[in-house]
Amino acid sequence: MDEVIADVIPKFLKLYNRDFGTALDIEQTPGKEVFELIPEDVNRKWYEYINEPGFFRDLEPIADSREVVKKLHEKYDLYIVSAAMEFRNSLQDKYDWLRDHFPFIDWKHIIFCGNKIVNVDILIDDRIRNFVDFDGRKLLFSSPHNLLITEYERVNNWKEVAEKLL
Amino acid sequence: MDEVIADVIPKFLKLYNRDFGTALDIEQTPGKEVFELIPEDVNRKWYEYINEPGFFRDLEPIADSREVVKKLHEKYDLYIVSAAMEFRNSLQDKYDWLRDHFPFIDWKHIIFCGNKIVNVDILIDDRIRNFVDFDGRKLLFSSPHNLLITEYERVNNWKEVAEKLL
Structure with missing residues (x-):
């Protein structure tokens, strides 16, 4: 979900801006996580933000994600698989967010997990740790933190x- | 989780008893769901009960589940896989319940889903619908509703x- 269909970075920047006056338009250096570009004395705050109920509830969908995911859903047996389990307070928010923005995906096709041990053929993900034990086709969805990685098939946007899957 | 590690039937009976005075010790006819033994004019109430926040929070663990799951966890790469996604209000409750009763299972090994499309070798489940597309070893965990099913390897308790796996 995050950084693939849910645009989480602007939310972090908004909260850092609110609390510490950091810029809203920080451009992420390729290969760096957003919090690595925030002054070191406050950057750990991301962990508090992400644990606040509501953090995941009002994110914007990533450009074109709804339209393309809808078409993929019509052609494939499509699942949303989110490593939501790390953040207890994200579960209801992520569920409600999917109901709002991806209402065509029923509950049987939503998975909140830690390790993504799913039996699927294609995995679209921004985190290569989810590719490690996965044998199928891996599509690395571009996000600033993964831009220096070269060993996977890459998709820069939806x-x-x-183009690749429809 | 439900009827395998979390004892959900007594909770239903308690609520039916509270609201309609039905017996607390209804013995389930083999092959029947609990709500099929409740008078027809009120038995649909189960759907309201299960959607109430808190319903899943105070269930008792099934006998010996904690001890045996702990030993399985030490021997195997063990996951809890619950079809929790059907009930939006169950997510936080189930998460908190697992933290209380199975604290040795970390978040990476918990999966809330609909369809159980997990890539595992052994699946312990009380619902044979979860076995349909699963190629590994299937252990049908006895619950009244599944007692008439004969075509799967059965485990009556933890x-x-x-005995089979340790």
């Missing part, structure tokens, strides 16, 4: 996913 | 699971 339009490119559509 | 002691029998221990």
Whole structure:
């Protein structure tokens, strides 16, 4: 979900801006996580933000994600698989967010987990740790933190996913 | 979780008793769901009960489940896989319940889903619908509703699971 269909970075920047006056338009250095670009004395605050109820509830969908995921859903047996389990307070928010923005995906096709031990053919993900034990086709969805990684098939946006899979 | 490690039937009976004075010790006819033994005019109430926040929070663990699951966890790469996604209000409750009763299972090994499309070798479940697309070893955990099913390897309780897998 995060950084693939849910745009989480602007939310972090908004909260850092609110609390510490950091810039809202920080451009992420390729290969760096967003919190690595925030002054060191306050950057650990991300962990508090992400644990606040509501953090995941009002994120914007990533550009074109709804349209392309809907078409993929019509062609494939599509699942949303989110490593939500790390953050207890994210579960209801993520569930409600999916109901709002991806209402065509029923509850049987939503998975909140830790390790993504799912039996699927294609995995679209921004985190290569989820590819390690996965034998199928891996599509690395571009996000600033993964831009230096070269050993996987890459999709830079949902339009490119559509070109490859539709 | 439900009817395998979490004892959900007594909770239903308690609520039916509270609201309609039905017996607390209804013995389930083999092959029947609990709500099929409640008078027809009120038995649909189960759907309201199960959607109430808190319903899953105070269930008793099934006998010997904690001890045997702990030993399985030491021997195997063990996951808790619950079809929790059907009930939005169950997510936090189930998460908190697991933290209380199975604290040795970390978040990476918990999966809330609909369809159980997990890539595992052994699946212990009380619902045969979860076995349909599963190629590994299937252990049907006895619950009144599944007692008439004969075509799967059966475990009647956690002691029998221990005998087979430990």
